[in-house]
Amino acid sequence: MFSLNTTATLHHVTPLPRTISPTAAINLLHNHDFLIRLDPEYVSHEALPSSPSSPAAKRYQVTDHMNALPAGLWDTTVKFEAEMTNLEDGISWLIKAPLGLVQRTTWRCLKTEAGEEGQGEGEGWCLVEDVEIEANRILVGTVKGKCEGNWRGAHAKFLKGLEGEAERV
Template sequence: MSSFLSSTANITHSSRLPKGTTRAQALSMLSDYEFFLSCDPHLDKFERIADPAGSLDSAPSVPDSVKSQLRRSSSSSPDPVPTPTCYRVTDIVHAIPAGIWDTNVVSTYEFTDIKDGLFVRIRSPLSIVMDTFWQIREVEGEDGLLELVEDVNIQCSRLLIGLVKSQCENGWAKIHAKMISRLEEEGKTGSG
């Protein structure tokens, strides 16, 4: 795709986490990939896949910009760069103009744990790629209060950028709400 035909968009959303939520609880929630996928308001089904390379333009790998942010094990020797954990995800998307996609959109999600959260690369039909950093950060000026920050970079055709951006804008609040609800429940039961 030439740069004349492609476009990018950046979106950031943030939500305060329930008071008393620990960084460990929030990171554990983000690393629960199946729970993460269940937060998608358009989700129809998903399955873990061992080797999605045959269905992608390139094999899944951790981008160089993410490698320095990897969440490492506590051992003294550095872990090798992991291969992302991959899922095939089917979403039902009704806002797509007829003929561009079916209403069932099958994408590949690549998950990589990072120090402050999770990096997710989503590869969808028509050369759509979304790179998202989900991070747990301290709220400035609020001692001990944490927030969930979602930074999305969308890369796709100029013809589709508005549609993809709209889907992100229309779904983020439901995704964050389900994550916050889980953390509230963990706070009540003392689990996590």
């Protein structure tokens, strides 16, 4: 049977500076306010009550300004629910947006070995982002394109935040 829904997956890796400890990176990944604001289309957010089915997760209503969506799909301002769960090595996000869009994202701080994922000699640490987008075919393509266009900037802002944290210590 033909389905209008589909799934897209993305995988992005950014090496962390050797001067940054993995603990500092994980602590910053657990700073939900900071992470939510990495979105280049961010407008605002507010905390929501915890869900009885996921008491460890923190819930937020996030408002974004979406100026690149196909005409008529969404207003220019979109509100969606984000559920964020701290993990031992990072964070897991579950986003539920209008039109049945569901996006699952993990950001983790993982150890790499020499020559792996952009590392030079010796071991290092990387920020690893894995994304799964589920929605109708048109929307998945649009959201995937936005994720591909935005991840480098979001990772760069994360690294800048890490460097700022290191300077404060």
